[in-house]
Amino acid sequence: MTAPLHEPTAEAAPSAAEEAVLAGSAEGKAVQGRSLGRIAWERLKRDKLALTGGVVVLVLIAIALLAPVITNLVGQDPETHHEDLIDPLFSTPKGSWGGISADHPFGVEPVNGRDVFARIVYGARISLLVGFLSALVAVVLGTILGVLAGYFGGWLDAIISRVMDGLLAFPQLLFIIALVSVMPNQMLGLTGTGVRIFVMILVIGFFGWPYVGRVVRGQTLSLREREYVEAARSLGAGRVYILFKELLPNLVAPIIVYTTMMIPTNILTEAALSFLGVGVKPPTASWGQMLSSAIDYYDSDPMYMVIPGLAIFITVLAFNLFGDGVRDALDPKGSR
Secondary structure: OOOOOOOOOOOOOOOHHHHHHHHHHHHHHOOOOOOHHHHHHHHHHOOHHHHHHHHHHHHHHHHHHOHHHHHHHHOOOOOOOOHHHEOOOOOOEOOOHHHOOOOOOOOEOOOOOOEHHHHHHHHHHHHHHHHHHHHHHHHHHHHHHHHHHHHHOHHHHHHHHHHHHHHHOOOHHHHHHHHHHHOOOEEOOEEOHHHHHHHHHHHHHHHHHHHHHHHHHHHHHHHOOOHHHHHHHHOOOOHHHHHHHHHHHHHHHHHHHHHHHHHHHHHHHHHHHHHHOOOOOOOOOOHHHHHHHHHHHOOOOOHHHHHHHHHHHHHHHHHHHHHHHHHHHHOHHHHO
16 A cells, blocks of 8 residues: 555644634524513614604603703793783784794793793693503503403303493593583592593593403403413412413513503593593693694694694604504514
């Protein structure tokens, strides 16, 4: 046999630096477990419209919470009258664009000259307060009754379902108008506007829970037949344990999605009630009440109608965009 022309060379051992790089790359390629919340957040981050809506929502919440600070920085108050800025002949603001100036960035109201910017900022408090708290009432009632109806079934499910059907067919807006109109001026330590806000929160939330209840009931009917629930039941888990440990954690996603969709609807309901004169009464600032007052001046001072209308539009649009993004992030198959 003839010898090989070239002797095989031994491979050089990797250096310490190369071993560190190889170890780092191996760790980087390792599959890391991710929670459902992290997966949903990564999906949500890719939705730029949803993130924009979420940022606007956070800004609106900050404006509502810091309303006194913001108006003090601007140097205006929602209740201060500026009759010197009103044309005595036409009762409209002097100047163009509704009296917009450096001191009054959104102009002033007709007749009394109150600062529109300050009233828009304080009006955000009323809209967001009613929107969030009435949604909270609806979610609590709807979750409790929906879970009970879906899990226990039988006569309890029949009763709760018929109640939901009746409330869904009830003329909510007419009932709220009738109820608020006959409410006393003092109740439970509240007076005037506080009573109206309290009644609106309770009534809007009460008539909103059947929508949440239907969603929760349907999800519970599906979840109670899953394998992990059967496994927990076979291991001797009681009904209370199954409800709170197996069912409710899996209902969080649809509840969050429906809550984000319900808040803008409640804001529109509050604005409609104030517009009709059965919601927040003057001098308390409310976007719907400002729109109602602007009807008489839409031709001579259109900005007084445009600004509160834009405030409602931007708020509702931001919540809807954010709600759509949350829905797609928590349930990506549902958007296809």
